[in-house]
Amino acid sequence: MSTAVVSYVVNSGPRPVAPATRQRVLDAMAALGYRPNAAARALRLRRATAIGLVVPDVSNTYFGALARELSDRAFTAGYGLLLGDSNNDPERERAQVESLVDRQVDGLIVLSLEPGSTVELRGTPTVYLDQRSRPGQASIVIDNAGGARTAVEHLVGHGRRRIAHLGGLAGAPGADDRARGWREALARAGLESGADLSVQADYSREGGHAAARDLLSRRPRVDAVFVASDVQALGLLRAARELGISVPQDLAVVSFDGTADAVFSDPPLTAVEQPLARIADAALSAVLGQPPPRGRQQIAVDLVIRRSCGCTE
Amino acid sequence: MSTAVVSYVVNSGPRPVAPATRQRVLDAMAALGYRPNAAARALRLRRATAIGLVVPDVSNTYFGALARELSDRAFTAGYGLLLGDSNNDPERERAQVESLVDRQVDGLIVLSLEPGSTVELRGTPTVYLDQRSRPGQASIVIDNAGGARTAVEHLVGHGRRRIAHLGGLAGAPGADDRARGWREALARAGLESGADLSVQADYSREGGHAAARDLLSRRPRVDAVFVASDVQALGLLRAARELGISVPQDLAVVSFDGTADAVFSDPPLTAVEQPLARIADAALSAVLGQPPPRGRQQIAVDLVIRRSCGCTE
DNA sequence: CTGTTAGCGCGTTCAC
């Protein structure tokens, strides 16, 4: 038997092999413990059977949950998942993306810190998640502005009037659109959205904590906050406890993401929930499917009511 | 200039190149946008410049934080990180490990659900983290039993006498040794460690919540709990709130991991802290360094005091 | 229709 036949057996194609021969090959493979060399295969086929994922911080519950969804689906589809943590550093992000492109990943999914970043993708199908769309590049975004508006409108419905915003850093995934949604909803309700009602921090517990302390000690009359992520909200809850502010009585809170963090905090967080499964599906098929859908695809979000908004006191 | 020279320039070796030539090569690379093909390189060098990581669940803060540390170090060392989420499923874990071995990763780090699992590693340097050692296999473990003992002794020092255990599932990373540490510390203190004082759940908020409800409603006289992970402790805190049990007054709690989850919970969790940076370093050098150190390497842990144990009421 | 031969892809490295 020749190497060609082995190849046909291993790949079930592109040409048929007689059953008897096929079995002989299979036996020989088992006996010798032969496994095809993935590197040689990647070289010949010009594809690595792997996809790349770049996130700002995997230890963040939201990014972790997304990575989990993607890892699961990629594995099922026979792909490996190359993970790059950009460490919240745009420079590192570029480096990670380039490295993944060099590794010939078949697709690249990136949650970018820099809306404007231009890295040479050299033909690698890439999808940006939760980010402004880029010219000629596929991008899947959830309805960040709409979700934020819904959240703020809910707070308005509770009779809150001084609704602050604890947002992500400019350029961070979804941050700008969520800020815009907050502003728009306040405008529609005829409420103030001055710059001093808004603070920014990175998507972390520590960031949320520091920003919330700043906000709450500066503007004691704030009666509600829309927070751009669950992890930041966790920081805010802690700040509130430290300052003797009770949530939701003194301060109603609605956050964004709806991860497990929101369910188990005290109080549990009313949050705009991201449909992770749907996002992961869309991202993978955008990147692996053909033809790669260009342009922007928007996914709807839902507000999930828990205790932090004051609905169920 | 020949392809050989380009190679010498790209790799700064193994042979010297005249500065002028070197510059010409660099210019040409920039002009043509040339990037070496990682697959071809992997084929020639017989190494993928990538390491594999298999965890039970990346969305778990602890595993996520570990993945982050590893991703960071791997990148700095020029390696890619192939992530496999085993979804808390031993079957899936085996499949992930095999897939990574096939991909020729240069090293494999696995947080295994099955202490006894035997997958053919075919020479891939592998290190098991936080797990019983296996014959002939490198393994890095933190001092699970010792950490658990320290935690329990601390609770004993607070005058607690009915100290329960909310542990991980048998076989889960560190679970068995932490359970043993709990039992040993109680025995030394002459306290009861009956089976009805111990419940198990997977490492998740939901698991911890369900198990804690079970435990706390069944044994109302319990006055302290040693929890095997931060995420489970988060579930326990919620159960305690639901049942009107106040922590730490009615119930002192010490958990294990010391992730960001422990810092921002209410109350913040006194926890046995895992030195992630050190663990990541040890794992990487065990897997990449030479010769791959066989046998078991143990890393010490520290108890970090916060509010849940009652030290700072 | 089944099995074999030969060349390709792309860096690396060594003898010249």
Added chain:
DNA sequence: GTGAACGCGCTAACAG
């Protein structure tokens, strides 16, 4: 500084 062999699997072209 250069030419060429090499690593390993894939597949088109060829032979039986």
